[in-house]
Amino acid sequence: MVGIEKGNALVLERTTTQARNQEEEEPAAGDRRWKVSLLQHHRTCPCTQQLGPISYLLGTWKGQGEGGFPTINSFSYVEQLNFSHSGKPFIAYTQKTWKLNSGEPMHAESGFWRPKPDGSIEVVISQSTGLVEVQKGTYDAEEKVIKLQSELVGNASKVKEITRVFKLVDEELSYEVQMATNLTSLQPHLKASLKRI
Numbered sequence: 481m482v483g484i485e486k487g488n489a490l491v492l493e494r495t496t497t498q499a500r501n502q503e504e505e506e507p508a509a510g511d512r513r514w515k516v517s518l519l520q521h522h523r524t525c526p527c528t529q530q531l532g533p534i535s536y537l538l539g540t541w542k543g544q545g546e547g548g549f550p551t552i553n554s555f556s557y558v559e560q561l562n563f564s565h566s567g568k569p570f571i572a573y574t575q576k577t578w579k580l581n582s583g584e585p586m587h588a589e590s591g592f593w594r595p596k597p598d599g600s601i602e603v604v605i606s607q608s609t610g611l612v613e614v615q616k617g618t619y620d621a622e623e624k625v626i627k628l629q630s631e632l633v634g635n636a637s638k639v640k641e642i643t644r645v646f647k648l649v650d651e652e653l654s655y656e657v658q659m660a661t662n663l664t665s666l667q668p669h670l671k672a673s674l675k676r677i
């Protein structure tokens with residue numbers, strides 16, 4: 481058992497070093513070949529195979545979103561998401577948002593996505609507002625849909641429940657976030673669509 485883990489660790493170290501070298505040799509950020517080789521790495525590396533059917537998330541995504549709720553004015557935002565892995569069977573997640581018009585920073589959050597072989601998934605997220613979430617749900621490997629429902633919302637004065645649905649369609653990652661507060665039942669708060677950069 482220990483031997484197998486050691487073996488995997490060696491393979492992981494070599495492949496991530498190779499990826500880093502490719503990055504250094506190919507400086508152009510938007511270079512198509514670099515993106516393809518990174519995607520190939522994500523698809524073939526043994527470390528990402530453990531992450532199974534949600535390894536398509538790995539990388540950096542950028543796009544625009546719309547927010548609203550019955551009790552607030554609607555707003556538009558720019559968002560960047562990053563999903564990365566260290567070789568362990570979880571994905572590290574970071575999110576940042578900015579006001580669409582002014583570029584002023586808005587909400588940010590980060591966490592860990594932990595897919596299980598049985599098609600269930602557990603996600604923990606801490607938000608810049610201090611709110612923390614434990615989300616549980618399912619992933620559909622063929623449809624590339626991940627559905628999350630809060631099991632715990634902590635350190636929140638208003639929020640009682642949060643749902644998040646992510647979909648990958650035609651290389652576009654979109655999501656919808658709904659929330660329930662002490663005054664309002666479950667309603668949409670955020671909707672965004674992102675492309676890999």
Ligand code: HEM
Pocket residue numbers: 547549551552553555557577578586587611638639642657659661669670
């Ligand atoms: C799951 C993630 C989020 C939760 C749980 C959340 C929660 C909330 C809550 C409880 C409110 C107040 C609603 C009310 O007063 O009835 C709110 C308002 C607002 N949220 Fe979010 N939010 C989330 C993500 C975001 C993101 C990503 C952005 C920006 C891109 C954002 C921007 C805003 C804005 C602009 C308002 C209205 C102004 C304000 O009260 O500050 N929220 N949100």
